[in-house]
Amino acid sequence: MSVKTLTPPAVQLAAKADTRGPARPMPKPGMVTFRINGESKTLSIAPWTTLLDALREYANLTGTKKGCDHGQCGACTVLVNGTRINSCLTLAVMHDDHEITTIEGLANEGGLHPLQTAFINHDAFQCGYCTPGQICSAVGLMNEGQAKTEADVRELMSGNICRCGAYPHIVDAVMEAIKK
Amino acid sequence: MNPFTYARPDSVDKALGELRTNPTAKFIGGGTNLIDLMKENIEHPTRLVDVNRLPLGGISELPDGRLRLGATVTNAETAYNELVKTRYPLLSQTILAGASPQLRNMATNGGNLFQRTRCYYFYDTSMPCNKRQPGSGCAAIGGYNRIHAILGTTSGNADATSPTACIATYPSDMAVALAALEAVVQVTGPNGERSINFADFHRLPGNEPQRDNTLEANEIVKSIDLPAKGFTENHTYLKLRDRSSYAFALVSVAVGLEMAGNTITDARIALGGVAHKPWRKPEAEQLLVGKAATPENFQLAADNLLAGAIGYGHNTFKIDLAKRAIVRALGEATN
Incomplete structure (x- = not known):
């Protein structure tokens, strides 16, 4: 298979057209x-x-x-x-x-949500920036009731990226919460 | 995002009225693609008309055996619906191969049909793109075109400076299964109701690459109807992509077969990631009818399907990849 090297497009850069139309009055907040x-x-x-x-x-x-x-x-x-x-x-x-x-909104008077506890137990984060999204996503995953196995969890948590790469611990934490 | 006003009508008539009185208004369903395009300065509607509270929900069996998927039902609800899972497992499998759970929870069936291409140059407002800015040229031809089309592009659009050239692909997974199942899109508009066969819903770039589909102005999708035949026994959706989840297809294949023993009695093959619309070729499918389910016969169908395919450099590998994917998908569907 021949693969061409990356070449710049053979066309001129288009002039930046303002396609937004004439200025309009700013709509009011509601x-x-x-x-x-x-x-x-x-x-x-x-x-x-x-x-x-x-x-x-x-x-x-x-x-x-x-x-x-x-x-x-x-x-x-x-x-x-x-x-x-x-x-x-x-x-x-x-x-x-x-x-x-x-x-x-996940914790209540009784304490942390089981997924929050599981994330702590399994050290399922490094920098923590993705963690709120990971935990909310895992709560949604449990509500959906489709994930039974580790492979299911990996597939159905694929919409949450962790650039630290804490995935193995995240999967462990979610599996623990699912099993409880 | 540009400023806009918002409306949430409760009837289809009112929704159509919104578009009639404002040609720069747009419908919004899940918003998963439209909001992104607005953030990227590709789409600039002055008014968004939220269709989510229109009476276009629900999944229901029709008396003649068809299944009606409401336009505002989400992709996730559709994929996990018991009727869809049992009668159209190919559709369920295909929907779940696309996007992420969060996006499937938002995206609607109607909205899925109106996804725009993920061509990098369509998204890059500093580059020529006949789809975004008609007449400006096609930066993908001669550019980095690894994800682009190999079928349905003509010799006339091999030239990057052509005012109509376009090698964009249509990104939906769901639509590939709908093409294989020969779904029918029910729409309504100023001229009343009409049915559009799925093969006619999306279009090739032709002389108007800015047009993705054949919906007329001021029409709205009410439902997607599935014919009774669901290929429940012999089907598969094979999706090949750069990572194993949450990525668009480089090549995908939806297969639905009917079998009598080891003989194929009906065959549907639809391809995703290779053209401006879900790609089918009845002639290739007919090559399988009455034939034994063997790798040799699968190869003949695959070769026929890809005859005339054109590579643009970085995407030339897709021609072989598609043939191999077809053979493998047919094998999986017949096992």
Whole structure:
């Protein structure tokens, strides 16, 4: 098989066209009410605010992390009505009346969530930046009830990247929580 | 992201009205692709019309044996639905081969059909791209084109400066299974309801590479209907990619067969990652009908399917890869 060497495109760079059209008046923010970690919150936010930015910048819940901001790393994973999603690729206004659970909402008076305990027991992190997303994703995984084996956990946690490479311990922690 | 207004209509008529009164409005389902494209300055809608609370949900059996997948049902709900798992295991397997659990929980069936290509040059606003900026040229031809198309591109678009050249691929996994299953897309719009056969839904670049599909302006997808035949016994989805999970296909193959003993009585083969739309060639499928399930017969079908394929340098390996993937997928489906 012959592989060509990487060559630059044989075409001129296109002039940067502004395809955004004429300037328009700035739309006004609107009120959005959702329940975050069991508490009703009403925020005044613009429609183009992602759920991730609403949580971090408006609700002051900075446990949810911004990694890539493009749905590729999973650091922003939260639960909406118990289902795990990437909060960076959804708009806050779309979640009017929804129940949002972030890493701050998992522990209760009885103590840490079993997955938080399992992550500590198995030392399932190094830098910790991906951990809130990993744990929220694992809670969603348990709610879904599809993962039975280590191979299932690896496949169904593939939306959460850990650049420290703590994967073996993360899988151990999730397996412990599933078995309990 | 550019500023925009937001609407959440509760009826299809109101949703269509939003598009009629504002040609720069767009529907949003899961948002997994659209929001990303807005962040990348590729899409700039002035108004987003949220379809998630329209009455287009649910998965239901129709009296004639078809299965109706609502447009706003998520990919995850569809893949794990008991009717889909038992009657269309190929579709379930294919959906679960795509994206990540978080994205499948967000992405809708209707929205999946409108994914844009992941061509690097489509995403790079400093580069020519006939799909993003019609007439500007194609930076993928002569550029780094490892993920690009080998089928459905004509000699006319071998020239990077051509105003219509495009070697982008269509990225969806789900659509590859829908092509094999011969799904029908039910749409409605100003001219009423119509049904679009899946083979006609997505299109080749032709002279309008900016157009990914044949939906008319101001139309909306209501459901995706699956014919009764589900290939429950002999099917597989083989996806080849750079890592074993959470990556787009370099080449993928959806196979559905009907067998009588070791003889193939019906065959469907759809390819992903190789063209501007899910790729099927009925002539190649017919080569298998009435034939024994042997590697030699699989090879004949694979060679026929890839006849006329064009490599653009970095992606030339896909021609052999696709042939081998077809042979392997047919083998897996017949075992």
